[in-house]
Amino acid sequence: MIDRAQVLHVARLARLELAEDDVDRMARELSAVLGHIERIGELELDGVPPTSHVVDVVNALRADEPRPSLPREVALAPAPEVVDDGFGVPSPGAAA
């Protein structure tokens, strides 16, 4: 189960603003999904190694050779705001 306070905490971690009505609905929906998911708690998994990736490749490195990258103006073209040849953002402000 996941309650309102947890929903608000996780939303903050995820940089999501939730409307007041959405908080309760999110708590209800996530609780239902987690209720099903918690079945994995039944399994005996001691000593089972985790799988993060199925491909057995370690450090596939390319040759370290200089080559052209995207031109700056092309990379900046889709940006909502451009300032001094860079991505423009609002001030971080005083709030932490």
Place this chain on the structure above:
Amino acid sequence: MIELTAAQAAERIRAGELSAAELFEEYRSRADADAELNAFTWVAEAAPEDGATGGPLGGVPLAVKDLFCTAGVPSQSGSKILEGYRPPYTATVVERLARAGAPLLGKTNQDEFAMGSSNENSAFGPVRNPWDRERVPGGSSGGSAAAVAAGLAPWALGTDTGGSIRQPAALCGVVGLKPTYGAVSRYGMIAFASSLDQAGPFTRDVTDAALLLRHMVGRDARDSTSLSFPEEVELPRAERLDGLRLGVPEELTGEGIEPGVREAFEATLALAEELGASVERCSLPHAPYALSAYYLIAPAEASSNLARFDGVRYGLRVEADDLLGMYTATRAAGFGPEVKRRIMLGTYALSSGYYDAYYGRAQQVRTKVAQDFASAFERFDLLVTPTAPSVAFPLGAKVDDPLAMYLNDVCTVPMSLAGIPAISIPNGLAGGLPSGFQLAGPAFSENRLLGAAYALEQAIGFDGSPARG
């Protein structure tokens, strides 16, 4: 002209009996005209000038899921947060296919960021099923499946993370193949869950799937998880299955499968035996836990991948007084409800205090699921299941119940976790609607998979023409 499969059309073009430009225009105008189906988010205005008719694919046009980046062409992954985005580069697989002679016909509608099993989670609105326009086409690659089924495209590209190629292929009565993880470059695919996402073909028949796959696979220096394919992808020809050992996992073929779908599945098992295969029940003991593990792993990876959508470099921005306010307001306005749910679920599963119980355990379950497959493949050449537990359901039927929606993926998710290839072929009609027959094999067994799928396809004799109107 649209009655030809892609392979047949390519052959006619090569023989000088068909013009690639006319074929392109025929599909282009059909794709443009059927706005009601809502399968496309963008359609080319004309055939490309260079034509690309010289390649082995002859100039037969290709529909591409919205989430593949295509230079200068809208690529939004079905999301409002990428409103107006036209990428500066093209995905490797799209580039390879264009070079091989499959020019871009259009971009297809999808669930937002490939999250969904009904194509109702798109910022562009739902796609309809060509067999019954009041029903869903499946998802997340619903637009690609519907476009091929309705004859608006000869073939199409989709992506499969937990079933997003195979399930819509089943619901729309077309062939859909999820290759081995790593077989096809992911470079230029807008990511959902990086350890699971894989591109694959939607086609009218198995031969077309083999032909398209042949030109998709291979190592790409721009995707460090891509691998070179160990052999040439062959066009299947054998019509018998002599000596082939098929396993039927009891956990994926029992309870929860709709009666009509189960009857069609059992009938095709009998056909396989007539063609010379042996059919035996088997067990994947951890398969019932695969869905739970998937719905932790995929959202966890998604919550991390989707952190990049913050109103800074591309797409939507909602202005606010400070940086944090801009991030949260932009993401609140840009993401739809299902994407927010998955970001929340994934962030929760990765958060301090819950990581071990959720994400860590899910990764251990993933190991067990892969081990189950490995031991099954000691006794069997291929495993077979229904692709989805039901035929296409009515639009709106499951939108308010996320868990019911997730259960659509129960037969497809285990293969995704194990990274193995699987194909869905049309398995006849139940109550006028298509269902799918899924075959899965060990990593890089695509030739075996396509061969068996071809023999079954010939024996089933499915007629997809009613959906093309």
